[in-house]
Amino acid sequence: VVPERVRQSVALSWDGRSLRLLDQTLLPAEERWIEPRDAAGTAAAIRTLSVRGAPLIGIAAAYGMAMEIAADPTPQGVERAWRTLRTARPTAVNLGHAVDRVRDAALTAAPDDIAAAARSEAEAVHAEEDAASAAIAVAGADLLEGARRALTLCNTGALAAGGSGSALAVLLELHGREPDLEVLVCETRPLLQGARLTVWELARAGVRHSLIVDSAAAGLLARREADAVIVGCDRVAANGDVANKVGTYGLALAAREAGVPFVVAGPASTLDPSVASGDQIAIEERGADEVRTVGGTALTLAGTSVRNPAFDVTPAALVSALVTERGVVHAPSAATLASLLGDGRRSEGGAGVSRSSQGSEDRLR
Amino acid sequence: VVPERVRQSVALSWDGRSLRLLDQTLLPAEERWIEPRDAAGTAAAIRTLSVRGAPLIGIAAAYGMAMEIAADPTPQGVERAWRTLRTARPTAVNLGHAVDRVRDAALTAAPDDIAAAARSEAEAVHAEEDAASAAIAVAGADLLEGARRALTLCNTGALAAGGSGSALAVLLELHGREPDLEVLVCETRPLLQGARLTVWELARAGVRHSLIVDSAAAGLLARREADAVIVGCDRVAANGDVANKVGTYGLALAAREAGVPFVVAGPASTLDPSVASGDQIAIEERGADEVRTVGGTALTLAGTSVRNPAFDVTPAALVSALVTERGVVHAPSAATLASLLGDGRRSEGGAGVSRSSQGSEDRLR
Numbered sequence: 001v002v003p004e005r006v007r008q009s010v011a012l013s014w015d016g017r018s019l020r021l022l023d024q025t026l027l028p029a030e031e032r033w034i035e036p037r038d039a040a041g042t043a044a045a046i047r048t049l050s051v052r053g054a055p056l057i058g059i060a061a062a063y064g065m066a067m068e069i070a071a072d073p074t075p076q077g078v079e080r081a082w083r084t085l086r087t088a089r090p091t092a093v094n095l096g097h098a099v100d101r102v103r104d105a106a107l108t109a110a111p112d113d114i115a116a117a118a119r120s121e122a123e124a125v126h127a128e129e130d131a132a133s134a135a136i137a138v139a140g141a142d143l144l145e146g147a148r149r150a151l152t153l154c155n156t157g158a159l160a161a162g163g164s165g166s167a168l169a170v171l172l173e174l175h176g177r178e179p180d181l182e183v184l185v186c187e188t189r190p191l192l193q194g195a196r197l198t199v200w201e202l203a204r205a206g207v208r209h210s211l212i213v214d215s216a217a218a219g220l221l222a223r224r225e226a227d228a229v230i231v232g233c234d235r236v237a238a239n240g241d242v243a244n245k246v247g248t249y250g251l252a253l254a255a256r257e258a259g260v261p262f263v264v265a266g267p268a269s270t271l272d273p274s275v276a277s278g279d280q281i282a283i284e285e286r287g288a289d290e291v292r293t294v295g296g297t298a299l300t301l302a303g304t305s306v307r308n309p310a311f312d313v314t315p316a317a318l319v320s321a322l323v324t325e326r327g328v329v330h331a332p333s334a335a336t337l338a339s340l341l342g343d344g345r346r347s348e349g350g351a352g353v354s355r356s357s358q359g360s361e362d363r364l365r
Numbered sequence: 366v367v368p369e370r371v372r373q374s375v376a377l378s379w380d381g382r383s384l385r386l387l388d389q390t391l392l393p394a395e396e397r398w399i400e401p402r403d404a405a406g407t408a409a410a411i412r413t414l415s416v417r418g419a420p421l422i423g424i425a426a427a428y429g430m431a432m433e434i435a436a437d438p439t440p441q442g443v444e445r446a447w448r449t450l451r452t453a454r455p456t457a458v459n460l461g462h463a464v465d466r467v468r469d470a471a472l473t474a475a476p477d478d479i480a481a482a483a484r485s486e487a488e489a490v491h492a493e494e495d496a497a498s499a500a501i502a503v504a505g506a507d508l509l510e511g512a513r514r515a516l517t518l519c520n521t522g523a524l525a526a527g528g529s530g531s532a533l534a535v536l537l538e539l540h541g542r543e544p545d546l547e548v549l550v551c552e553t554r555p556l557l558q559g560a561r562l563t564v565w566e567l568a569r570a571g572v573r574h575s576l577i578v579d580s581a582a583a584g585l586l587a588r589r590e591a592d593a594v595i596v597g598c599d600r601v602a603a604n605g606d607v608a609n610k611v612g613t614y615g616l617a618l619a620a621r622e623a624g625v626p627f628v629v630a631g632p633a634s635t636l637d638p639s640v641a642s643g644d645q646i647a648i649e650e651r652g653a654d655e656v657r658t659v660g661g662t663a664l665t666l667a668g669t670s671v672r673n674p675a676f677d678v679t680p681a682a683l684v685s686a687l688v689t690e691r692g693v694v695h696a697p698s699a700a701t702l703a704s705l706l707g708d709g710r711r712s713e714g715g716a717g718v719s720r721s722s723q724g725s726e727d728r729l730r
Contacts, residue, residue: 028665028666029663082659083638085580091626144554161440177624184672186580187554187656187664188457188580189552189554189578189579189580190578192664192665195656195657195665195669196664199665199666199669200666203666208670209669209670210669210670210671210672211656211657211669211670211671211672212656212671212672212673213554213555213579213611213612213656214554214578214579214580215551215579215580215611215612215615216611216612216672216673216674216677217615218612218614218615218618218675218677219611219614219648219676219677219678220613220672220674222614222677222678224670246578246580246581246584247578247580247581247583249583249584249587249619250580250582250583250584250615250618250619253583253615253618253619253622254614254615254618258619283584291552291560291576291577291578291656292560292576293661294659294660294662294664295659295664296662297551297659297660297661297662298394299557299560299561299563299659299660300393300552300557300560300561300564300576301393301564301568304560304564304568304574304575304576305573305574305575305576306575306576306577307549307576307577307581307583307585307590308577308578309584311584312581312583312584312587313511313584313587319427
């Protein structure tokens, strides 16, 4: 019997009752799936980075809520699931959004409908993320049309999202139009999401690519070995400053110096109008062993002091365009982002905001 | 019997006849010495990075010449040694300078004096590099006086030179004057000379330090978490463009954006007036496995295509000052570098060139 509500992503599968997650800590060496049974198991998978990528974390957490609530469809069960999942990682914006939505849906349902409401809301979160990925992919590929060589950082593809992702989804869409596309992939120390995950996705999709160490990007851009840089985002402040994977800011500086467009792609849910500018975004500092070791191999003297900021902030002035499922914002600013966050009609009319359907007149080249 | 001409560096020892090199590929886990017997063995040690750092490569190559010529003190032996060593690595200029000097000394000696002339010249190369390190350390520390937090890349200390090194020698001298000095060390992918070697040297010297991934530097500089950036150099073009370890250029961009001085330190032997500008410097591309693996651990899919430039070029316009044993050049240019390469009197009078003894009026802050 095929379940009613199967939703299959590259790294997450939901059959209407149970969740399976591809353990991304083992990629690319091994493709092993794990099956969290409840909120605690799902929170553990998030905390250990078995599931990662802001949108995918949100989806997994929503299903973790649904499973816990199915087993205990009471207000107490809803609150327990919410408490267990909401703090699994401190900085993932989508996680908070997703579990709030599932809780609110469950608590406003009739007593007999609590479990079904939680499940429906989780599936809606997933469906919306899928749709956002697809729209971002098209809008970004329209924007970058003609680019033959792109440079990216971290993993922003199907392993990070319900659908095809954000920046990497754009590159895969572009590859469908430009089969000769070549992608330079920054390895993304310390956790090597570029080397482990983006390379894995590009190889599966048959996209030409080369891996580089992160510090090689600036020199390669100076030699114009890429036509565009495209990255994801973890949080975008009201003024357009972008918090993203550490290394993003350096790429933006090098892109500007080389005259290469610097494009940020992500769902509108990563826009945070409550934060005025990037200097108000807290930068998470992670553990020293991420830097001191790789796969159990010590890279330095034991006990070496480490600074390990997981993110940095790129000023809006360095961003050529922000690609969201609601449209493309050229040279993002407080005014254009406010316009994007308005309703569809306002967004379409806002200065600097273009709907992807407007097509070629908004290309970067 | 103690040999007449013992010269001992941290990572190289010469007893007048034979050479010992600390195998830097094994640091910091293991301190093992290797003993190349001839030019080919020395070239292999250079190629595999057992010996590294532009000045130390030059010294090792000079001794490799001397050993080969001692075994075959003929013009043919001299030429064979020269050919074997001169192309062991392409980017650093010191290697070529050193083997040219030993060859010229040997070929202009009387037939019975060929071996002795080669040995003397190699020892002179070593002695001059020792003296240059000491002078660079003092001149650079004068320049940076007052800096409490410095950021550096790669290894430019006693492991890279005959004496105490270049950029790291400056920091150790500065630490003698400012015991609270703290050094941010970029790990320096792919071969991790920062994590393996610079951390090892700083720990031995009791200097406070923290290790960072290379891509974290730009964001930390934007937050003014360092007062200065100081790096070494592998080749400086006539116009002041600097070829150095990959990642240098990105640091220079981030330093300029943050208003932090960007200082390059190296012996005058790294100046190459035969190269007009940085775009004429050959950038060595090294093997893919340096990027694909760390310590035998695979970081990505087997067979992944890699771009692995070992160096990049920083335009002179981004360099606040060049520190050499002949003096400090502020805002290096073709004119000021030509002045530095003139004789002592001309260099002292050259525009923009200051002798380190002039002291505090030339500080960057």
